Amino acid sequence: MIQIIINLVSGGLLIVGLFFFIAGILALWRFPDTLCRLHAITKADNLGLGFIIFAVALQVGWSVLLLKLIVVYLLILYASALNGYLIAQYAHHQDKSNEVK
Amino acid sequence: MAAATPSDILLCLLILSLALGVLGDANPFRGVIIFIVFGLVMALSWTRLDAPDLALAEAALGAGVIGVLFLVALRKQGEKDVSLATQRLRLNSVTIISGLLLIVFIVYLGALGVFSAWKTPGKGLVEPVYESLHLTGVSNPVTAVILNYRAYDTFLEIGVLYLVMLSVFALQPDEKAKFTSTEQYDRMLRSYARGIVPFMVLAAGYLLWAGAFRPGGAFQAGAMLGGAGILLHLSRPAMLLDMRGLVARLSLVAGFFSFCILGILAMLYGFDFLQWPSHLAKHAILTVETASTLSIGLTLTGLYASVERKLISPAIFYSGEEDNP
Structure with a gap:
């Protein structure tokens, strides 16, 4: 019984996570400029991945694997924050140098 | 081995079209980006084939390090020579003949592979x-x-x-x-x-x-x-x-x-x-x-x-x- 509930909940979380990923991809595709796209996709991806990690964590239960999942999520958050910043910085510099011209 | 699922076939088609994209795209920058995506999808397919060793190596080397090397090389190239970026593959007798030969060769190899797999069933060296x-x-x-x-x-x-x-x-x-x-x-x-x-x-x-x-x-x-x-x-x-x-x-x-x-x-x-x-x-x-x-x-x-x-x-x-x- 409990297993069925866990499966249902984690399946639902997976779908929610996928929804955020698809939303992020749509934004990457449709939004007008780099900063807008970045704004949308960094948020949507981190949230979507959070839901997916949560869904998988429900499946693995209390184990070492759970700890690894959390570490993976933290590392990805760290790297994606930095990547977003670097791309934004680059785009900002490009814009500035275009204005000067 | 399990039968191929629709997602496997999708993965194969994706790899093929990405490979075509890498070679066929007239813009080298886009070619490199597609190459990186190609490496990641290859890693995915290695995972599907139960070979996480190769998936790790492919993702880190094929997509990561080589992608970076390509991007840097492209930037250096762009500083010197921009004309390369607009070069396109022209259809002339040489490209048509070599393309046909390539297709014949690939069909031959494919037929050979199918034939030998059909002739020697079993698990090979496993x-x-x-x-x-x-x-x-x-x-x-x-x-x-x-x-x-x-x-x-x-x-x-x-x-x-x-x-x-x-x-x-x-x-x-x-x-x-x-x-x-x-x-x-x-x-x-x-x-x-x-x-x-x-x-x-x-x-x-x-x-x-x-x-x-x-x-x-x-x-x-x-x-x-x-x-x-x-x-x-x-x-x-x-x-x-x-x-x-x-x-x-x-x-x-x-x-x-x-x-x-x-x-x-x-x-x-x-x-x-x-x-x-x-x-x-x-x-x-x-x-x-x-x-x-x-x-x-x-x-x-x-x-x-x-x-x-x-x-x-x-x-x-x-x-x-x-x-x-």
């Missing part, structure tokens, strides 16, 4: 590999194949990497490598590199050790080390990679030489070249893997540093003054 696994000193069959059954192949692969680095040294400009970059230090990137590089080195050590009993090994660990080296270079634009020191040179040849030395030692004790006696196999494999990890990591970092003109080759001897000893 059973023999598992049967003598207890003699190899490791419990991961992939590592057993790479570093015991077929150690000779790996020996030559490491040798090729060493040759690549030697030719890069030979091609270094004969002028003093100097800090020409106008990029500024980025504080965020630097603090990130500071935080993450120790973890990357730790992860490389884990991958190396894990190779004995689960997916991992020298190539994956070396790719991780190379990634750490490239990250350090990215976060410090003024950093030069000085390969003139003894430690750097020894690390560069460590993989190749450890194979040579252990192989010859095995011969002295009456075995074949690179044939590990089973009670010493674990130690031999661990030694060559550790040494190869160092060499692979340093080679990958060196390749990146050389395209960025930040490599000081051991072939260069400066006479007189030294700015930063």
